[in-house]
Amino acid sequence: MKRILVVDNEAKMRRILELSLKSMGHEVEQAGDGQEALAKIESGSFDLVLTDLRMPRLDGIGLLAALRDADNDIPVIVMTAYGTIETAVAAMKVGAADYIIRPFEMETIEMAVTRALTMQVVQRENRFLKDEVSRGWGDFVGTSHAMQSLYELLQQVAPTRSSVFVVGETGTGKELVARAIHVASGRSGLFVPINCAAIPADLLESELFGHVKGAFTGAVRDRIGKCELASGGTLFLDEITEMPIGLQAKLLRVLQESVIEKVGANAATPVDLRVVAATNRDPLHSVDAGLLRRDLYFRLNVVRVDVPLLRDRRDDIPLLVDYFVQKYSAELSRSPPRLSPEALGMLESYAWPGNVRELENLIERAMVLCRGDLITAAYLPAELRPEQVAAVRPPVAPATAQPLPQSLALRPQVDELERRLIEAALDSAGKNKAAAARLLEISERALWYKIKRYGLT
Structure with a gap:
């Protein structure tokens, strides 16, 4: 239950809003104008303010400004029957959480209240997360269940010397995971990353293991490789499946015997490595396809870390x-x-x-x-943008046994399937949007947007 202050110079409107908010399970107090509202806020704690724009003594914009000048970050929803772009922008500039134009349905108010209270929780979690980040988890941002599971796994694996295989799509933050493991490991050496896909195959061996002067044309001096540079620390092998198979065999020997052989050298050099490898492919499929040696895979895959996709942790989007x-x-x-x-x-x-x-x-x-x-x-x-998505929407084949549509563009087909799933969820939930959002496993705000996007009623 949250405490909400309703501010309006019309007693009837205050009463209607009070009854609606109480039906949602909230505790409600009333104020007739901005001055009375400030007095109530000073004497009590509120989670949300719902205020009219035009009122005597102190209007809604003035109330907002007074709260922000006092460093009070309580969310404020502004209501008005005189809605213009200018007033909306003015309200948002001062810090309004939302802006609602009269006349409105009570469902609109309930959705706005839910959004504002949810955002308040997100902002508090964000402050907590920043404190957690300062204690050693780098640039990670996220409090979703998927990220909490990731943090717990990293806490367990980081203090060990075990090899780690990080798997995730492009852009998920695999190097962030590797850096976090290194920072939390307590190892005194360097974190040394190397992108196996970005270095030509004929240069990668020298880049990894180093070479001695005269080993090949152009080797005018000795060179320290990434493995030796990372000794005592962590070597991060990004896109490991792009490494040539022949070089993978040499890497396997390094991991098994903790020694490297520089190109052109006759003696081995001992190294103390903690290896973290990463790929945006399915590792086992890469093994089957001959892109990754099976024995190297098992040596690297002591602990596997799957980095969550952004679409699987949408609750973190406001934080990000x-x-x-x-x-x-x-x-x-x-x-x-x-x-x-x-x-x-x-x-x-x-x-x-x-x-x-x-x-x-x-x-x-x-x-x-x-x-x-x-x-x-x-x-x-x-x-x-909704208008771009809705411009062209060819019919989608509901089953693979039926003929494919004329257009093979993926996005329109996915949109059509998504629209039908939303309609089905709304029907199953008796048009209750909160229940439908739970069935779809998305937030109410996301469902509200999708309903608008697809023109559903």
């Missing part, structure tokens, strides 16, 4: 957005803008094939383009 907004605000030397509820809903509903890296690039783009204090849907790429 806030993190990247703060990051690029500092880089661009500007005050951090806010995201409109519609823009955030679009981000939470997107499939994110590029995972966290794609989200970061999108936020950086929006920060560069946005000159004001509010990032709206207009600053997001076209593929995220």
